[in-house]
Amino acid sequence: MKREANERLAFIRRSTPFYMCVFILILEFVSIWIIRNDNIPSNVQYSQINADNGVILHVLQAEPSRISFNSVNDNVVQSGRIGINGGFFWEDQLLSIAVMDRIPTNGGSKEYGSGWFNVKYARGTIVYDRVTRMVDVQRAASVDDLHMTHTTKFWAQGGVSMNLKDDSNWYNVAVTEEGLPFPDDKRLRSAMAYDNSGEIYLIVTSTRCTAEQFRTAIKINVAKGNLNEAIFLDGDGSSQLLAGKVKLKGDSRKVVQMIQVIE
Template sequence: MRLSRSAHAGKLSVSKYLLTILLLAGFVLGTWAGLLLAARTPKSPAVLEHEPSYRYETYRASDGTLLHTMRTSPDRIHLLPIATNVTETKEYGINGGFFWNGDLLSIAVADDRPLKGEPHDYGSGWSNIDMPKGTLVWDKLAGRFSVQIVEAANQLRVSDRKQYWAQGGVSMSLPLGDQWRKQASAEDMPLMDERRRRSGAVYDKEGVVWLVVSDKAVTAAQFRQAILETVNPGKLEDGIFLDGDGSSQMRTEEVRLQGDRRAVYQMIAVIRPHSDR
């Protein structure tokens, strides 16, 4: 039986319509599947390598004090033993705690292990030598910072002793107002009222951490006040002073601060993608 031309044309029209519907359905299903796969697939290393590991910023206080800062997250902090100027390393970061003749005089511990030697060894980074001092602690399991005044790492209060890092220094006591000076004196802060370059680490209520180095020589009070005035004003929780003067050093993509070019023996490094090194 032969179809009329009109019937044949109608049949072709229906076939094209069905084909169009099938193509559209396939496109929608394919798009949906692609979106679902993308949502469940981690970012590729190439994408991760281009995510910023820190933000470099400068702040100038009302008295003219200039601060160089590295804003980062606690999970990107890596405490390292070194024996050179921070700017001579391949790392980005700032100087750490106090030292003498290569021995670490401030706590520098990661997952209950000191940076140099064994727990309780002198100069290993297990202790704040001589007295309890302000120690910045990141409790990874709890997801929070604290400043704890302790003499040794075994006195630190953390959720899991295999999931934390701690950097010793001297308490900045940001919540204490004018009483900060009394606490810093009790911790035997050196050269508090002299004009020296300063380094420190502070954190806010969201768990963001800033590594801070002054551009010029200032007193401890000037440094602390400049931080309160310019670094996330009104939202900082606390922080610590680190070693200073010629030891105040920073290396970033944007700036290199050498202090007096001396070697230091510990730094607070910022973990960054391999492609940045």
């Protein structure tokens, strides 16, 4: 009897590594299955960051070639497309630049509300040059003010300059010069950023915060040590994100434009 018990114990000890390997493989398979069923493209990374100042950031990271602008006139969550809200708008008029290869997102070239203009202000606009594959921020009132290598090989998303490298003057530029709405109110916030290698970060909060708190959380926590620059996008009820099972619908309102991440 004792011998049989010892043999069973020895068998269990020999078998444990095998069953552990099987268990790990099953976990990996389940994890991959869950990720695939979240419908997040394999070349897109989603992360949630809990910043030290209490701001919770939801971040989509992708190459600039994976970025697309769409006129959705819907809530981002309801659109079923992976991405976040875009620029400022009023009713069905887009008030921020949103152009793909010189084609505005919400109408014709040079039309008011089409995405050709940053209405009222020259504002921070992230531009991706498809020829040089470089990303930068340019202050512009319209697409005509932007600089790129080829006039039909770029995209541009307007917002409000965040000026991550200028802690002493960013607020004056954002609020006084570029008209950032409600900077000191605690509201939901959205942003677009890029790092030194040109990777794009689409960022939405699920906590209400001031513009300064939002900027600080991004500067310290996103692409640590490698973040280059960012712009504020439309916020509060318009701050929306869809990333698989992560659904932030703001106040359920419809937005005119969204920034989509594509395969």
